Amino acid sequence: MARTYTHEQLAQVIKAYDVRGVVGTDIDAAAVQDMGAAFGYLLRQEGETQVVLGYDMRPSSPELAAAFAKGLQSQGLAAINSGLTSTDELYFASGSRNCAGAMFTASHNPAQYNGIKMCRSGARPVGWDTGLSAITELLVKGIPAYDGTPGELSSQEVLADYATHLRGLVDLSQIRPLVVAVDAANGMGGHTVPAVFAGLPVDIRPLYFELDGSFPNHEANPLDPKNLVDLQKFVVAEKADIGLAFDGDADRCFVIAEDGTPVTPSAICALVAQRYLQKYPGATIIHNLITSKSVPEVILENGGRPVRTRVGHSFIKDSMAKEQAVFGGEHSAHYYFQEFWNADSGILAAMHVLAELGRQDLKLSELMAKYLRYVPSGEINFTVQDQQGAIAAVLESFGEQIAETDELDGVTVQLKGSAAWFNLRASNTEPLLRLNAEAETAEKVAAIVQQIHKVIASSN
Incomplete structure (x- = not known):
């Protein structure tokens, strides 16, 4: 008998960008098989015929991938099991074969978690608005049965x-x-x-x-x-x-x-952007709104066109396609490449850094110095029940110091008389406010963070 699901149950595991939860508590093989069937139904309606699968080294990953494959096959889609892969390796498989894909991983989450990152042909991301909401509805209402021939299962490694x-x-x-x-x-x-x-x-x-x-x-x-x-x-x-x-x-x-000093992802963004602008003069580069101001500065200095986006890989990937950007970067060390199907790849970004370092005699710290123009706070989380009320209180406290604000994602505040800025974003899933700030000196950053911390503490 088919399992039944409620929206409340599924909301625990089907997130904005992927599926993720504790194995055995939030998700299990039976639920993943149903998700595979729902994804297969959607893809079949769109004319897709096969899906490539990959999985990480978590103990539960092979079982979940096999269950998902059964769901796909039940809807007539062929499943190609690529075995152990990194997520960007799975994107390569999807892009190079021009077929849909599913990666079984919980990324950086602890060991008890697992999940699924799905994509359409050409490694195009599947997020809430581009498939996950439809999968949720199919699981709640029931997946129409397929009376055709089940899809085949095959294996093919793609590492080489x-x-x-x-x-x-x-x-x-x-x-x-x-x-x-x-x-x-x-x-x-x-x-x-x-x-x-x-x-x-x-x-x-x-x-x-x-x-x-x-x-x-x-x-x-x-x-x-x-x-x-x-x-x-x-x-x-x-x-x-x-x-x-x-x-x-x-x-x-x-x-x-x-x-032994960490290099900020924003500095890596700027270096890779400069390399792409040497190869593609005048090209468009995407950066999210909490990367360092040094990123758009370097893009402009090298004749490029910076485009600022909201935080989140779906926004970056959408903008990459819409703006025909050659490269995109986030503060979280996700780096996106047009020549890699607009998908993100950590190792490809690392190769660009190695190429730049290896063509000269500078140490890495010396090479990166020109991209490290400002001091970042890093992301700081505040537990806040009334998120919008806390944001309003913070804005009021800065008052005449504010030069301008925008609300592309949360609120970004540029302060008068300096390069200092901060962004406050409300979490979509938790009672949190996320703060990112940047200024010319560590003292200025500390003062901004201290003022915001004091206001939020008093408003709680």
């Missing part, structure tokens, strides 16, 4: 082709030899990095390359500074030229300089 494709996008064959320390966090970087850099003048020093979805060493979330500490020490100990830290599904990459 993926590695060859990336090496064709960034030529590292002529760079000076580099020592590269890599923390894969027991995630999929341990699978992709050896394949991509094989035979290149890059001496990889591996840290936590063993695939282990229990994450025995630290969480696979490089956005949290505590998860970079091991790599920072490793870079210095190995006398490496650069350090690279990947998240669990290896679609994000953080960079560490030779002295």
Whole structure:
């Protein structure tokens, strides 16, 4: 007998951009099979015939991928199992085959979680407005049965082709030899990095390359500074030229300089943007509204056209397509490439950094200095029940100091007489306000953060 679902149940796992939850509590193989059937029904209505699947190293991933494949097959779609893949490797499979895809991962979440990132042909993202809401309705109302021939199941690895494709996008064959320390966090970087850099003048020093979805060493979330500490020490100990830290599904990459100092994703954005503008003069580059002001400055200085977007990969990818941008970047170390089907790839961004570093004699800290123009606060979360009331109180407190505001995503405030700005965004899922601020000095940033903290504390 088919399982029944309510909107309330599904809202716990079907999010704005993907499916995610605790295995055995929020999601299980039976529910994932139904999701596969719902996705298959939608795709069949659109004329699609096959879906490529990939999964990360979490213990539950193979079972969930197999269940999803059964759901697809029940709707007449062929399922191609690519086995262990990074998320960007799955995007490569979808893009190069021009077919839909599904990646089984919970990215940087703890071990008990898993999830599904779905895409249409050409690695086009499936978000709430582009398929996940329709899948929800099908699960609640019932998926129409398919009385045709079930789809076939096949297997095909794509790692070698993926590695060859990336090496064709960034030529590292002529760079000076580099020592590269890599923390894969027991995630999929341990699978992709050896394949991509094989035979290149890059001496990889591996840290936590063993695939282990229990994450025995630290969480696979490089956005949290505590998860970079091991790599920072490793870079210095190995006398490496650069350090690279990947998240669990290896679609994000953080960079560490030779002295152990983290390089902000905004600075990486600016460097990669400059490289693309040398290749494509006058091109459009996308950046979200909480990347550093240095990013649009570098784009303009190099003759490019910066386009500012809301936070979130669906907004970036939509803008990439709409604006025909060659590159896009976020503060969270997601980097998007037109020549990679507008999809994000951490390792491709890392290859651009290695290419730039390897063509000159500068240390990475010296190379990046020109992109590090301002001091960021990092993202700070405040627990707030009345989010809009707290935002109003903050704006009132700054009063005459405000030069201008905009509401593209939350509220962004430019302060008078300096480059200082801040953005306050309400979380869609939690009673949180997210603050990002930036200024010319650490003292100015600290003063902004302190004032906002005081106002929010008194308004709660």
